[in-house]
Amino acid sequence: MAGTADVSGEKLSGAQVVVQVAAIATDNSRRDGQFRGNVMAADTFPTATFTLTTPVDPASLPTDGTATTVKADGTLTLEDQTRPST
Template sequence: MSRRGWGIAGAVAGVAVLGAVGGPLAYAALQEDAAPAATVQAQPTEVALAPDTDGTWTVAAGSTAGYRVEEVLNGADVTVAGTTDRVDGTLVVDGGDLTAAEVTVDVASVTTDSDRRDGYFREQVMDVAAHPTATFAVTGPVDLPELSGTPVTVPVAGELTLAGTTRPVEAALSAVRTADGVDVSGSVPVTFADHGIEAPDLGFVRVEDEGSVEFLLRLVR
């Protein structure tokens, strides 16, 4: 082969090597962090709010739940969030106290921006065939402040069930009264190993062992 031919071959080989090594790095660098979690919002002052908070409240359309974790993808830190709108549950308020609450999430329907990640999450991480849902339940009465159109934050003790394992957790719930009822958002910190879940470590991608479960609930009576 001529010197020019060898030069061309070498350049092609060099591009191939850079693509194999740098491609994943470039992909990682292009990944954007997930958007911040949806939270309750202050209501306009002219809105007529729901008249009373006592009663049984049901999770309605517009509610979401999911998870948020930190990934290290080929050396780049990326925040990943998965969400679903397949959320059910009820909350009971009696005499201004939150006396009972349980929220169930369809884990198999949680999605991110990557089908491959979602498939691995469902089959290898969460085993949704055996454990299709996750639940959060309040374990004791919670003294609620008077709810208005301005969000208030309340600490809540509860139990979180993931992959069939239940653990006690502490959560901070934000609540606001709306025209249709009550909106509640919150974030529950999670150590995955506590639930028997092994955080993925595939070499090119590693997931931190700690993350959070997030939710925004639209509640109607």
């Protein structure tokens, strides 16, 4: 996995995360083989990419290190098809 993040002022203004599909693994090798082959065609489409399209303002995030969830609007590209994603 690799990625970039752009910060403008106090907002996350841009970001991109690229995942090598063939590197995704679970505790079940048979499932992994199906996922990489029939489901994701990792040999033909080796990456999955999320690109942020709307800035994220971290001002509402807890400052004490508490885990939280943040909504991030963007696009997800799988198998050369790009669709909106949150």
